[in-house]
Amino acid sequence: MLGEYRIEGRGAAEIAAGVERAVGAGELQPGQPLPPMRELAAHLGVNPNTVAAAYRILRERGVIETAGRRGSRVRPKPATTGREELRVEVPPGGRDLSTGNPDPALLPRLAPALAAAAEQGDRRPVRYGDDPVDADLARIARAELDADGVPAGPLTVTSGSLDAIERVLTAHLRPGDTVAVEDPGWGSLLDLVPALGLHTVPVGVDDDGPRADDLRRALEAGARALIVTDRAQNPTGASVTATRARALRAVLRDHPGTLLIEDDHGHGIVELPLHPLAGVTRHWAFVRSAAKAYGPDLRLAVLAGDPVTVDRVRGRLRLGPGWVSLLLQRAVAHLWAHGAVDRAAVARSYRDRRTGLVDALAERGVVAHGRSGMNVWVPVPDETGALARLLQRGWAVAPGARFRLASRQAVRITVSPLTEEDIAPLADAVAAAVRPSPARTYG
Numbered sequence: 001m002l003g004e005y006r007i008e009g010r011g012a013a014e015i016a017a018g019v020e021r022a023v024g025a026g027e028l029q030p031g032q033p034l035p036p037m038r039e040l041a042a043h044l045g046v047n048p049n050t051v052a053a054a055y056r057i058l059r060e061r062g063v064i065e066t067a068g069r070r071g072s073r074v075r076p077k078p079a080t081t082g083r084e085e086l087r088v089e090v091p092p093g094g095r096d097l098s099t100g101n102p103d104p105a106l107l108p109r110l111a112p113a114l115a116a117a118a119e120q121g122d123r124r125p126v127r128y129g130d131d132p133v134d135a136d137l138a139r140i141a142r143a144e145l146d147a148d149g150v151p152a153g154p155l156t157v158t159s160g161s162l163d164a165i166e167r168v169l170t171a172h173l174r175p176g177d178t179v180a181v182e183d184p185g186w187g188s189l190l191d192l193v194p195a196l197g198l199h200t201v202p203v204g205v206d207d208d209g210p211r212a213d214d215l216r217r218a219l220e221a222g223a224r225a226l227i228v229t230d231r232a233q234n235p236t237g238a239s240v241t242a243t244r245a246r247a248l249r250a251v252l253r254d255h256p257g258t259l260l261i262e263d264d265h266g267h268g269i270v271e272l273p274l275h276p277l278a279g280v281t282r283h284w285a286f287v288r289s290a291a292k293a294y295g296p297d298l299r300l301a302v303l304a305g306d307p308v309t310v311d312r313v314r315g316r317l318r319l320g321p322g323w324v325s326l327l328l329q330r331a332v333a334h335l336w337a338h339g340a341v342d343r344a345a346v347a348r349s350y351r352d353r354r355t356g357l358v359d360a361l362a363e364r365g366v367v368a369h370g371r372s373g374m375n376v377w378v379p380v381p382d383e384t385g386a387l388a389r390l391l392q393r394g395w396a397v398a399p400g401a402r403f404r405l406a407s408r409q410a411v412r413i414t415v416s417p418l419t420e421e422d423i424a425p426l427a428d429a430v431a432a433a434v435r436p437s438p439a440r441t442y443g
Contacts, residue, residue, distance in 0.1 A: 007035070010046060012053035019054070020063050023074055033073045034064060059175065062194035075194060090396040095417065097426075098398040100234065102269070102374060103416040106349060107295045108340035110331065117330035132314070132323035133157050137333040141288065141302040144267075150286050151279040154310040156317070157324045159299040161265050161289040162188055164313075165227065168285040168305070169196055171312035172259045173224060180218040180226040182210055184377070184410070186234045186263075187402040189227065202405040205233065207371045209240035212247035219251065225259035226252070230274055232266025232292070232373025235403045235412040237354065239266075239372040245275035252280045259309075260284040268293025270372045271347035283309050290332050292374070293341050300324060300332050350374050353415040353423075360427035366434055376413045380434045383409040389433035395426060 005027045009015035022028040034040070037055060041048040055072055058064040066072045090096045138155050146152070158164040169179065175197030181190060183202030193200050201223050203214040210228055219226075228248070231239045240248070252258055260281045264274060267288050278284040285305040290298045303313060317323060335341070354370040361368045361378065370376035380386040383400050390397055390411070400410035418426070 007040060007044070009044065009054075010050075012050050012057060015044070015051065015054035016057040016061075016063075019058055020061065023063055028074050030074050033071055036071060059197055062191075062197060091391060091394060094391070094394040094396055095422075096396045097414045097417060098396050098412070100375065100398070100412075100414050101296065101416060102292055103349070106341075106346045107293075108335055110295065110298075110335075113331040113334040113338075113340065114327075116334045117327050120330055121327055126326045128322075130326070132317065132326075134326055134329035134333055136337065137302070137329045140333060140336045142304075145286070145288070145302075145304055148274040148276065150274075150276050150304055151284075153304050153306055156303050156310050156314050157329055158287075158301050158303055158313070158317070159321070159324055160291060161263050161287050161301045162192060163299075164285065164287040164289075164301045164303045165189065165261055165263065166192055166196065167313045167316055168259070168261055168303070168309060169193070169198065169225065171309060171316065172283060173198060177225070178218075178221075178223045180215060180223040181405070182227070182229060182233065183405040183407045184235055184400065184403040185227075185405075186229070190403070190405065200405060202407070204407065205236055205238050207236070207238055207369055208244040209233070209238050210244075210248060212244070212251050215248060216251045216254075219255045219258060223258070225261065227261045227263065228277060230262055230264045230266070230276065231270045231272055232375075234265075234373070235375050235398070235400070235410075236377040237370035237373045237375055239270065239272045240275050240277075242275050245277060248277055249280045252277060256281050262286045263289075265289045265292055266373050268341060268343050269346050269350055269374065271344065271351060272372050278305075282306065285309050285313075290335075293343065293346065294332065294335055298328065298332060300328055350415065352420075353418045356420065356423045357413065357415055357418070357427060360423050361430060364427055364431035366427075366431050368430075370415075374414055374416050376415060377410055378413065378430060378434065379408055379410045381409070383411065386411055386430075386433040390429055393429040393433070395429050 005022050007018060009018050037051040038048050041051045059066060062075060064072050065075050133156060141155060158167060178199040178201050179193050180203050181193060181200050182205045184205060201218045203218055204211045252260060258281045260277060262277060269292050276286060278286050283306050285303055287301050287303050289301040354376055357376050358368045358370050368376050368378045387399055398412040400412060
């Protein structure tokens with residue numbers, strides 16, 4: 001059955017676990033069909049309802065999908081084979097521009113903030129039952145959200161942006177619901193949504209953010225949620241403009257039951273103003289992470305939202321980790337309060353590298369995108385060929401397949417490691433790499 005692989009087990013959980021292990025090991029390939037439920041039940045000697053329950057578990061975990069009479073099959077991008085596995089090996093002596101990491105030289109020193117937080121903890125140790133959100137962190141975060149036009153609402157703290165998004169989705173949606181996502185978009189998010197048993201529908205992105213017409217079509221087709229990156233969109237660098245925000249809010253106003261999630265991970269590294277969408281739907285969440293400006297190991301994000309959403313997230317946190325470490329919260333509050341990062345200087349640094357590369361590529365006839373943040377997105381006619389040719393020249397960039405659903409092929413270049421002297425040779429290499437391979441003739 002299924003070629004060399006035999007599905008085994010007597011209970012639903014056992015059957016599902018066996019299939020998931022096979023997918024993770026590559027013994028079951030993306031797109032490979034699973035046997036009909038009655039056929040598998042007869043083979044295993046179990047009730048068909050047991051197999052139906054196993055398939056339901058696999059769907060909810062994002063491992064398989066079911067398409068009516070065509071049956072069930074392994075998802076093209078199952079949750080067990082994440083997009084981060086799509087990577088390139090950096091050649092010896094090569095430059096790695098594929099990671100999406102910030103420039104370490106632009107990150108603050110953490111020792112003073114952690115020492116101050118520890119000293120505060122020594123004076124007043126955290127106890128079970130204490131407020132799970134540090135008062136200073138909440139005060140600073142709320143003041144900045146108010147200044148940026150984010151609607152009033154309660155706050156909580158999560159372990160980074162992806163943790164916040166997962167908790168908000170599971171607070172409102174159920175397996176089988178559809179989520180409108182940016183395409184191209186954040187690869188980890190494109191993995192997370194199907195892993196929760198949810199379906200994705202792509203919304204096209206240009207330099208000004210998600211396209212309003214695409215969003216309208218997605219919502220009219222039944223999407224129950226929308227996830228938007230306000231600034232420094234990964235991978236394209238898009239930033240939602242005031243005009244685009246008005247158009248998106250108009251669409252959302254016609255669909256007030258939509259769950260809106262906004263990700264502002266670019267806070268602190270982007271010079272462009274924020275144009276939030278929150279306030280036109282009943283349920284919303286606005287997520288602001290510390291990772292890009294203060295360091296990826298600071299697994300902390302502030303989540304603002306409507307009272308129902310924040311209360312559900314807080315309740316689920318209580319039943320799991322309880323709270324995000326107050327020591328970490330106080331350290332981030334100290335960084336924010338003492339201006340540990342010169343945000344304007346950081347934004348200028350990334351802007352100069354990004355626009356320098358985009359302009360250099362334009363001079364060489366190559367269209368590239370990078371309106372904000374630390375990445376440049378370059379559409380290419382042949383993604384695999386472009387990656388290989390760049391590797392030959394010593395440059396490793398990220399394959400666009402990590403970030404795409406239905407959008408065209410491209411590569412993502414992280415500008416954080418670049419110096420001014422790198423721009424011209426990199427632009428030369430990219431320009432050579434994106435040209436179609438010459439046709440070969442054989443006499």
